[in-house]
Amino acid sequence: MTSPRSPFVDPQLVTRLSDDFASLGAQLGHVGRNLAILRTQLDAAVAPPQPAPPQPAPPQHAPPQPAPPQPAPQVAPQPVQPQYRPPQPPPQYRPPQPPPQYWSPAPQQARPRPQLPPRTPWWQRDGVISKLLAVAGAGVTLIGVVMLLVIAAQAGFFGPVARVTAGAALSIVLVGIGARVFGRTGGRVGGIALAATGIAGAYLDVMAVTSIYGWLVPPLGLLVALGVGAFGVALAAKWQSQSLALLVVVGVAVLAPIVTDGITLVLIGFLVVIQIACYPVQLVRPWPYLEAARTIPVVLALLLAIALSVVDSDSSNEYWLLASSIVVALVGIAAVVPYGRRRVDVLGSAMFATAALPLLFTSALFERPIVVAIEAPFAAVLLLIAALPMFAAHTRIAAVTVAVLALLQTTFAATDRNTLAIALLVVAAGFIAASDRLRSKVAYGIGFGFTVVAGFAYLAQASPDSVASASRAVENLGSSVVLAGAAAIAVLVLLVWVGQRSGIVAKSTVEPLTFLAGLAGLYAMTTATVAAGVAIAGRDGFIGGHCVATITWMIVATLVLMRGLRVRSNAHLTLLCGLALCAAAIAKLFLFDLATLDGLFRVSAFIAVGLLLLVAGTKYARAFAERESAAELAEQQASDGSPAPAAR
Incomplete structure (x- = not known):
């Protein structure tokens, strides 16, 4: 009967170590033999030479006698040269054999492929059903409270005091029960729903x-x-529950229009008050969904109210709407300014831009001077936020987008x-110059956009028919044109120059941009x-202006062609633009000026x-002749073997 293996010693490890030591001993023995051969060779090389053996004396003339037996000649011993044997390679390492097994292993079977656990449906996941039931219960209860406050008042059930007192008592009881349930095991969901x-x-x-009921004046009611x-928000922060704050804000936003009719x-x-009440918790807890829940309802309400005021021209709520819009925009700005890059996410930046929308649309309610007084400072503040690198990129993009609209x-x-x-055009020049300083493609794109809008405004002011007709030119064209x-012209030159520089x-894109800017x-x-x-x-000036315009076209075309001769970069584009402008000047001269101009102008x-x-x-012609002469001279000098002159 075999003894059981020790759980602390691996026999395979012992066998591998034994084989390693055997291989190491064989290698050391091989090295020792080679050292012995080397020592023998060194001893033979430094040994002294052996003396020659004595030669026997010549024989005397004497009667022959029997020769005594001669001893065998002695040969001087020669040093033994050991035979060199090439070094043998070390024994090849053989992996250790597994130790003998004293039991018959079970036949190995193919390892089954691990199977992923079946995906649990969403309604069977932990907490989903309880959360759905809690949200549904909160919604139904709030609807019941609204029915108690509004429908019961319309139907004459109970008295006003009873209805208000019952609603307040129910709210206090629900918050108290929610606090007790929240502290128990598994009562987090129920406690949050009850408290909310x-x-x-x-x-x-x-x-x-x-x-x-009008028991509280609006300022006092808003304060309460x-x-x-x-x-509610403080309780949500204490319990670290965004769901609690969301249930409060969403429930109020959905049911409040029913209460206020x-x-x-x-x-x-x-x-606005609920938006302000949620602001402090944003400084402590980065809850993006709460940011959206507190911003979107008030923005939608303001936009609808502004639209209703625009339709109802007799409305006197413009300044209240303006004040509310300013407060909402300031709260939106305050939501991103304290954080900078730290905690503002994309949704927070989007809500920052959303909060500014009502202030933009209030311009439909006022005259131009008031609009300028409102939008200009607002645009300046937003541009300042967009220019500061302390804010995240998406925040700056949201700020500059709203600033452009303002x-x-x-x-x-x-x-x-x-x-x-x-x-x-002045605004476009400012953005283009800023893009060159900041290396900002966004600022350059905004400047390009303002340039395009200015182009349409310029076309509306100086349309092509006004330029072609003397009577319309006298009516529409003036010093402002x-x-x-x-x-x-200055902005177009700046646009191309900054884009290239x-x-x-x-x-x-440089060549198409230059061509369009030239047109x-x-x-x-x-x-x-x-x-x-x-x-x-006046009318005579119309003819003189077209004469000067044609000559100016040709002057510009000549300058462009001369530049193509001097500057080799973009020479092809420069040549095409110059020739196209020459053709346009000639076409204008024969098609328009010949029929319109008269006398000395023509x-x-x-x-x-x-x-x-x-x-x-x-x-x-001179430039091409000089190039041909230089080419011939260079070819001649190349055939003569002399160095070619340096190109000028």
Whole structure:
């Protein structure tokens, strides 16, 4: 009978160690034999030479006698040279054999493939059913409280005091029971649901006392509601339960319009209060869903109220809506400013932008000066937030998006038809310059967008038919068109230059951008020239303006072609633009100026364009001749073997 193996000694490990030691001993023995051979060779190399053996004396002439037996000649012993044996390779390591087994192992079977546990349906997961039942119970209970406060009042059941007292008592009892249940094992879900139902019921009860029965004036009612909401949020923070705060806020937001009988100022005030009450907990607990729950209801209520005020022109609630919108926007800004990059997530930044929407839409309720006074400071604050690197990227993008909308409203409200394009171009230049300094593609894109909007405004002010007709030009074109055209040319040059210099625009996009900017600048220059002529001399100035415009086209074309000769970068694009502009100037000269201009203006236009064409042709002919001469000289010197001259 074999003894059981020790649980602390592995026999296979002992066998492997034994084999390792045997292999190590064989290797050491092989090294020792090689050292002995080397020692023998060294001893033979340093041994002294052996003396030669004595030679026998020659024989005497004597009678022959029997020769005595001669001893065998002795040979000097030679040193023994040991035979060299090449070193034998070490014995190959053989993996240790498993120890003999004294029991017959069970036949190995294929290991079964692990199977994932079956996916549990969502309704069978831990806590799902209890949470659903708790939420449903809270909702049904709150509906019952609303029915007690509103429907019972409409039907005349009980008295006002009984209804209000019953609602308040029920709320207090629910909060007390919820606190007791929360402290017991497994009572977290039930305790949260009961406490949330009681707090939301108390908030609705305060709303009913204020809006239905009128026992509290609105300021005092809002103050009491602020205390109730603050208690609920503080309890949620203590219990570390976002669900508690969500149930309170969502329950109030859904059922409050029933208590106030629609979208009223009282409803907006109570929703603003619940938004403010939830703000302190955001400084302690980063609860993004609570941020959305406290922001979206009040924003929707304000937008609906603003829309109703726009439809009802006799409404006198504009300033109350403006004040509420300002408070909501400030609370939204305060939700992101203390955090910076630390805890503001994408949903928080989205709610920050959402909270600013009502203030943007209040511009529909007021005259232009008030709109400018509202939107300009608001845009400045948002641009400051967008420029500070302490905020997260999504927060800055949300800020700059709302700021752009506020700037557009400010620009449209502060200008008229004649100055709108100029104001938009000034804003575009500011964003483009900022993009060069900050290396910001967002700022560059905003500047490009303002440039496009300014282009449409400029087209509305100086349409093509106004440029082509003398009577319409006299009516529509003036000094503002001249200023707008000059500003447009400057902004287009800045747009292309910053895009190339800072690398914001891809190289493959530079050529199309330059071409489009050239076309827009050409139109702006033409309208500005014609408008300047009209502003100076009226109808005669219209003809003179077109004459100057044609000559200016040709001058610009000549300059572009000369630049193509001097600068080799983008030479192909420069040549195409110059030739296209030459063709446009010639086409305008024959198709429009020949029929419109008369007298000295027509002669001046043809002579100036012709001379400029001759100058351009002469320059190009000279340049190509110099290149051909240089090429021939280089070829000749290459055939003679002399070094080619350095290219200029």
